[in-house]
Amino acid sequence: MTTASIKDVARLAGVSIATVSRCINSPEQVRDTTREKVQEAIRQTGYSPNTLARNFRRGKTQVIMVVLPSVGDPFFTGVMSGIRAVSDESGYSLLINETQFNTMTEDEIGAMVVSKLADGIILLASMSPFGTRVLSAESRRALPIVIGCEAISSELDAFPSVHIDNVAAAREATEYLLSQGHRKIAFISGQPDSLLTREREEGYRHAMKEAGIDAGNDCIASGGLTLGGAIEATRVLLSRKDPPSAIFCANDEMAMGCMHAIKANGLSVPRDISVMGFDDTRYAKIMDPPLTTIYQPAEEIGERVMYRLLHEIEEERSHGSKPEIVPHKLIIRRSVARPSG
Amino acid sequence: MTTASIKDVARLAGVSIATVSRCINSPEQVRDTTREKVQEAIRQTGYSPNTLARNFRRGKTQVIMVVLPSVGDPFFTGVMSGIRAVSDESGYSLLINETQFNTMTEDEIGAMVVSKLADGIILLASMSPFGTRVLSAESRRALPIVIGCEAISSELDAFPSVHIDNVAAAREATEYLLSQGHRKIAFISGQPDSLLTREREEGYRHAMKEAGIDAGNDCIASGGLTLGGAIEATRVLLSRKDPPSAIFCANDEMAMGCMHAIKANGLSVPRDISVMGFDDTRYAKIMDPPLTTIYQPAEEIGERVMYRLLHEIEEERSHGSKPEIVPHKLIIRRSVARPSG
DNA sequence: GTGTATAATGTAAACGTTTACATAAATCAT
DNA sequence: ATGATTTATGTAAACGTTTACATTATACAC
Numbered sequence: 001m002t003t004a005s006i007k008d009v010a011r012l013a014g015v016s017i018a019t020v021s022r023c024i025n026s027p028e029q030v031r032d033t034t035r036e037k038v039q040e041a042i043r044q045t046g047y048s049p050n051t052l053a054r055n056f057r058r059g060k061t062q063v064i065m066v067v068l069p070s071v072g073d074p075f076f077t078g079v080m081s082g083i084r085a086v087s088d089e090s091g092y093s094l095l096i097n098e099t100q101f102n103t104m105t106e107d108e109i110g111a112m113v114v115s116k117l118a119d120g121i122i123l124l125a126s127m128s129p130f131g132t133r134v135l136s137a138e139s140r141r142a143l144p145i146v147i148g149c150e151a152i153s154s155e156l157d158a159f160p161s162v163h164i165d166n167v168a169a170a171r172e173a174t175e176y177l178l179s180q181g182h183r184k185i186a187f188i189s190g191q192p193d194s195l196l197t198r199e200r201e202e203g204y205r206h207a208m209k210e211a212g213i214d215a216g217n218d219c220i221a222s223g224g225l226t227l228g229g230a231i232e233a234t235r236v237l238l239s240r241k242d243p244p245s246a247i248f249c250a251n252d253e254m255a256m257g258c259m260h261a262i263k264a265n266g267l268s269v270p271r272d273i274s275v276m277g278f279d280d281t282r283y284a285k286i287m288d289p290p291l292t293t294i295y296q297p298a299e300e301i302g303e304r305v306m307y308r309l310l311h312e313i314e315e316e317r318s319h320g321s322k323p324e325i326v327p328h329k330l331i332i333r334r335s336v337a338r339p340s341g
Numbered sequence: 342m343t344t345a346s347i348k349d350v351a352r353l354a355g356v357s358i359a360t361v362s363r364c365i366n367s368p369e370q371v372r373d374t375t376r377e378k379v380q381e382a383i384r385q386t387g388y389s390p391n392t393l394a395r396n397f398r399r400g401k402t403q404v405i406m407v408v409l410p411s412v413g414d415p416f417f418t419g420v421m422s423g424i425r426a427v428s429d430e431s432g433y434s435l436l437i438n439e440t441q442f443n444t445m446t447e448d449e450i451g452a453m454v455v456s457k458l459a460d461g462i463i464l465l466a467s468m469s470p471f472g473t474r475v476l477s478a479e480s481r482r483a484l485p486i487v488i489g490c491e492a493i494s495s496e497l498d499a500f501p502s503v504h505i506d507n508v509a510a511a512r513e514a515t516e517y518l519l520s521q522g523h524r525k526i527a528f529i530s531g532q533p534d535s536l537l538t539r540e541r542e543e544g545y546r547h548a549m550k551e552a553g554i555d556a557g558n559d560c561i562a563s564g565g566l567t568l569g570g571a572i573e574a575t576r577v578l579l580s581r582k583d584p585p586s587a588i589f590c591a592n593d594e595m596a597m598g599c600m601h602a603i604k605a606n607g608l609s610v611p612r613d614i615s616v617m618g619f620d621d622t623r624y625a626k627i628m629d630p631p632l633t634t635i636y637q638p639a640e641e642i643g644e645r646v647m648y649r650l651l652h653e654i655e656e657e658r659s660h661g662s663k664p665e666i667v668p669h670k671l672i673i674r675r676s677v678a679r680p681s682g
Numbered sequence: 683g684t685g686t687a688t689a690a691t692g693t694a695a696a697c698g699t700t701t702a703c704a705t706a707a708a709t710c711a712t
Numbered sequence: 713a714t715g716a717t718t719t720a721t722g723t724a725a726a727c728g729t730t731t732a733c734a735t736t737a738t739a740c741a742c
Contacts, residue, residue, distance in 0.1 A: 005699090017699080022721090055397070056697090056698080072421075080412065360691060397697065701724100702726105
C-alpha cells in the first residue's frame with residue numbers, strides 16, 4: 001500500500017510523467033483536456049508530490065531555521081510571530097532550535113545549513129555563531145544568514161542584522177531612573193556571556209558613569225534571563241547591606257521575577273523599590289504595578305529579519321551590509337517612582 | 342564555487358563513492374588506512390553530506406511537525422520543551438506550525454505529511470484534524486500522528502493521545518470554588534469551537550449542575566485563550582447586574598488577564614472576586630496574589646507524546662489505542678477565598 | 683605456494699522529481 | 713490542402729545519496 005508516485009498518475013492518465021509534472025507546476029502549459037485527465041488520475045490515485053524528491057531535485061527545502069535562546073520568552077514569541085507572518089506568505093516553513101541549554105553547538109547549526117537542511121538561518125540573539133571548523137571563511141560569507149535582536153561582534157559583521165540600538169536604549173532607561181532621583185540602581189543581566197544583554201549592561205554602565213556614580217560589581221547580578229534566575233538575583237540584591245532603590249532588569253521576564261521577589265520580601269513596588277524592564281512584552285501592562293520598560297518592536301523585527309533573509313536567499317548575497325536599526329521607546333508606566341529614602 | 346559532493350571526495354581520496362558513503366554511515370566496514378585517506382579528503386574538500394539527497398534516498402526527513410494553537414502560551418512552551426528533550430536525543434528536528442489565526446487548514450497539514458515533509462505529526466489541542474479531501478480513511482489511519490492535550494472526538498480515536506482528564510480536572514476546580522462557598526461562578530472559555538476548552542467547560546457545567554446551580558449562558562464568556570480576550574471577557578462579566586464572586590478561567594494566560602481586569606476595575610483579588618486558573622504555568626506562582634490553579638504536567642505530556650510518536654514511526658502503527666491519561670493536581674494558592682458578600 | 687574463507691572495495695541501479703531538448707500535434711495563413 | 717508557426721507532449725538525463733551484488737584483495741590453513 002505504498003503511496004502513489006508520479007509514474008502511477010502518468011500511467012493512469014495515459015500521459016508522460018513530464019506532463020503530470022507540468023500539470024502541477026505550470027498548469028498553463030498543458031491543454032485543458034489533458035489537464036483534466038491528469039487531475040482525475042491524481043484524484044483517483046490520491047497522489048501528492050513527494051516533497052523529499054522535489055526538494056532534492058530543486059536543491060531547496062523551503063525551510064528556514066530559526067535559532068533562539070528560548071521560545072518561551074514572550075519577547076521572542078513576538079519576534080517569531082513577525083517571522084512567521086512573512087514566512088507563511090512566502091511559502092517557507094520554520095525549523096525551530098532553542099539553544100536554551102546549549103544542546104546544539106554553533107558548529108552543528110552551521111552543518112545544518114551547509115548540508116542543506118534549511119535554505120537559510122535566522123540567529124536570534126544567539127551566542128557568537130559558527131566556529132571555524134565547519135565553515136570556511138568563504139562559505140560562511142556565502143551562507144544565507146540574518147541576525148536578529150543583536151549585533152554580532154566585529155569580524156562577522158558581514159552578516160546582515162536588524163535590531164534596536166541596545167546601548168542607547170539601556171542608557172535611556174537608566175537615565176530615566178536617574179532623573180527620578182535614584183542613585184543606587186542595580187542591574188540584573190543575562191548570562192555573563194550573553195550577547196543579548198551585554199550591550200544593555202554597557203548602556204547601563206555608561207549612564208551611571210556619566211552621572212558620576214560608581215556602579216561596582218555588586219550593583220550587577222546575573223538572572224540568566226529567566227524568571228527564577230531573577231528571583232534569586234533579586235534576593236541577593238535585597239540582602240545587601242545597602243540595597244538598591246531601583247532595579248533595572250535586562251528583560252521583562254526577569255522584571256516579573258524581580259517584582260515578585262520584592263513583594264515576597266514584604267516591600268512594595270514602586271514605593272520601596274522601583275523596577276524597570278526591557279522588551280515591553282504583553283505582560284508588562286498587566287503587571288501590578290504596570291511595568292515601566294523599553295519597547296522593542298518585536299513583530300517588526302521579525303518581519304524585517306525574515307524579509308532580509310528572503311532577499312539573501314533569492315537575490316545575491318550582500319557583503320558587509322549595515323545593520324538595520326529599528327526604533328525603541330521608553331514606556332513609562334507605574335513601576336518606577338522617586339525613591340522614598 | 343559549488344559545494345563538494347561525495348564524488349569529489351571519492352576522486353580526491355582515490356576510492357569509489359560507495360566507500361566514502363560507508364566511511365560516513367558504517368565506518369567499521371572500511372579499513373583504517375582507507376578511512377583515514379577518506380577523512381582527509383573530506384576535510385580538504387569541506388564535504389558535508391547533502392541532507393536533501395540523503396533524506397530522499399532514505400525516504401525520511403528526521404523532522405516532526407508540531408501543530409499547536411500558540412507557541413507563546415507558557416503552557417505549550419512547557420509541552421514543547423518536553424517534546425524537544427526527546428526529539429533532541431533521538432535526532433529529530435521540529436517543524437512548528439501555529440494555527441493561531443487558522444492560517445493553515447487541516448488539509449494542508451495532512452498534505453504535508455502525505456507529501457513527506459515530516460515523518461510524523463504531533464497535534465497539540467488542535468481543532469478536529471483532517472478533512473477527508475486529502476486523506477483517505479486508510480491513509481489517515483496509517484499516518485504517524487499523536488494527539489497531545491486533548492482527546493479527539495469519536496470517529497478518530499484511532500490516533501493515540503496523551504492528556505489529563507480535562508473534565509474531571511475542571512470539575513475539581515469548580516468543586517473547590519463551591520466548597521469555598523461560591524455560588525455565582527463564572528467561566529471564561531476559549532473560542533466556542535475550541536476543543537481545548539470544551540471539556541473544561543463540560544466539567545464546570547457538570548459540577549455546577551451537581552451543586553444545583555443553574556449556570557446559564559451569561560455565566561460563560563469567551564476569552565479566546567488570550568490575555569486580551571480575557572480582559573475583555575472579564576469586563577463584560579463585571580458589568581453584569583449580578584456579577585460573579587468567582588471566575589474560573591480555562592487557562593492561566595486568561596487568568597492573568599482576568600485578574601488584571603478585576604484590579605483595574607478597582608476590585609481586589611481574592612477579597613472581592615476569586616480567580617481560578619488552569620495549567621499552572623511558570624507565571625502562576627508569581628502573580629499577585631499567587632494563582633490557585635490546576636497543574637498539568639506539561640513537560641511530561643510533551644515527552645510522552647513524542648515517545649509515543651517515535652513508537653508510531655519506528656514500530657508498527659497502533660490501531661485504536663487507548664489514550665494515555667496523565668495526572669493533574671489542584672494547586673491551592675491565594676487567588677481564591679470565601680466570598681465576602 | 684595453493685586453495686579457501688573472509689574482509690574490503692567497486693559497480694551500478696534506484697529513489698521521484700524537474701527540465702532541456704526533441705518530437706509530434708494543432709493552428710493558421712495562404 | 714500545404715507549409716510555416718505555434719503549442720503540447722514525450723524522452724531522457726540529472727540531482728547526490730545508499731545499497732545489493734559482484735569483484736578483488738587480504739588472511740589463513742595446509
